[in-house]
Amino acid sequence: MYTMGNVTRNTIAMVLAGGKGERLSPVTLNRPKPYVPFGGKYKIIDFVLSNLFNSGLKRVYILTQYRAYSLNKHIKECWSKWTGLGEFYDTISPETSSGSEAWFKGTADAIFQFLRFIENSDAEYVAIFGGDHIYKMDISQMISYHILTKADITIAAIEVSAREAKEFGIISVDKECRVTEFIEKPKEPTPIPGRKTCFASMGNYIFSVKKLIEVLKEGKKLHEDLDFGKHVIPMMLNNGDRVFAYNFMDNSIPGMNAEEKGYWKDVGTLDSYYEANMDLIRVDPQLNLYNYKWPILTNQSNSPPAKTVFEEGGRCGKNINSYVCGGCINSGGIVRRSIIGPRSKVHSYSLIEDSILFENVEVGRRAKIKKAIIDENVIIPDGAEIGYDHEADRQNGYTITDSGIVIVTN
Template sequence: MKVLGIILAGGRGEYLTPLTQVRASAALPVYGKYRSIDFTLSNMVNAGISKVGIITQYSPRSLMDHIGSGKEWDLDRKQGGLFILQPYYSPDNPSMGYKGTADALFQNINILRRGNEDSVLIGSGDHIFKTDLAKIFRYHLDTAADITVLTGNKEGECGMEGMDRVVCRNGRVVKWIEKEKIAENPQEGDCVALDIYFINKFLLRELLYSAVPNGENELVKGIISPNLSSLNVREYRYNGYWRDIKLSKKCYFRTNLDILNPEIRRELFYENGRVFTKLKDLPPPKITGTAYMNNSVIADGCVIGGRIEDSVLFRDTRVMAGATVKNSVLLEGCLVEEGAYIENVIMDKYCTVRLGRSFVGEAEDPTVIEKHGVI
């Protein structure tokens, strides 16, 4: 596809503190060995997009360490490849930061000027989903759309309650309802906008030049929504698994545990191509004779001697004999010592639960242990 991929990965994810205290929400670990940005990036690569720009801002070190040169996604190439688009100081931008999504694109307008791509795909780095973007692009071309937005059903999905809604007529978006205004009329809107857009590159440049210098810094509020009557903005309804993990700690927790569902696991990892991620040279997990495991994901490098139930354990985590981990998410390098008991807990990297200690959170409000924390 002659498409330029742009991933918005500069969000702080303030509702996920302390998990996002030292990392952007796009760099949050998920499913044992992945990061949230892996899914949007892999969707683009699987669709044949070979030039991707990642717009970063907040605390990008962890994200950049994970992405590296892009070789795991076959983006370390001479033509096209991976571009990290960070804010920079200039006479026109003394604050050294992006004021919004449209401003972020405008400050990196050079990537829209270069190359032979005709269209741009804009996505978010903190959304978990798997789909065939090439099929959506064909729909975008067949309908002669100026902009195509991915939409989803508005009921019941974790993360969708925090998204904008749209009103559609015969596949065309005729009204955009910002999430801040949904409370005024909760029933309004046919579906939610999932922040995935196909748009003509030259049209996008014109819209940015007409809006951003006049103080309109948001892509939706300042560019798409005001032009619904003059542009052919189409919806593409998506009915698969989709999560916005930055909405809350509960949503991040439930998203990780969703991988224990075989149907969701099949959709995310066995359909529409692979999910690529940064590889680490770790041995397979070691399961001792004292271990018991039920309905759990155990990543490489783990050593398990205790009881694991309905949990996700990331790389290089150790659960000693006599310890119990139940309905919890343990990130990389955690240690649960002998006789300890944890339930409904998110443990950030390199946390330790000492000998015989007990730590229990609420199923609807999981407790988070900060990075390097000791209980």
């Protein structure tokens, strides 16, 4: 059996983090999707980078593009300082490379533009992962599977129902989990042999280096907007390459509870983003951020601990069933089932329920907020009401999702 050290020593990782995240607008108007806050203190990209780091993969390129400055700064200040000799967490963007390169036109085109980084490495394998999903995974186990099956490419897959399958790229496999077909959003998805569920691609891949270089160069001759799902995987299947699916349910991490197995969230819409955040504050969350054997890492600020003040008459600072980050002060307000971002302030007699506040939000006296997402640095005036009258919310210029979540930005 291959050990973590053996497989990760011969592997480099490339994280696709250039996404604009249009379906998360207006939250992504001033930041890329991977840099959107999650769970109060984290950024979405911290989850894949923590998985790589905890798995022993410490030679990582992060491919950034849309509004890249904030994300690049986060990587530099947080992730690059945790590496040793010959290790790196480094960002590369098309606008900071040679003048001949253009914006990424597809997921595989992004890797193709920086193929020289792979060609100049001593790696035997490349882990290509997306930067915008929420989950925990020991990636070294997937690399070991790739080696044992002698695969050219291994695709991480989750099991979904036939109804859900119509929203994913679906992988058809034989009894050995060798991929026989890959179809984007099929009307009649093929189930896994012997089961009622289907394999959906997670958009995460392990490639053997020689094969990756070969197929990208071949594919780029045919498709300017070269994409793994649309072009590369079908091309490899047509060529008879060894394409295998790795069942995410087979993956386990130290300290994992049984109910956490298989947890993976695509936070691509405002509703799914909100729901994934709310998952965290359940009594027994499926994603446990308190597992110190597999920590989710991020930039550690110098903020003081969260603080509640006042207990007199009708004014009492209370945080109930909530995440409250460092530097926050609840000065006589009530917070229920909510996530309060770093350095936010809740003033007296205010009420916050079922909501997500980003960093440095100030909620005025007697303000009421329900089922809302409040962007960073927003000041909610005294007495304001958000989430109670959607027509009034629209008149104030707020965005409202189909499920009734109110989005407030500057």
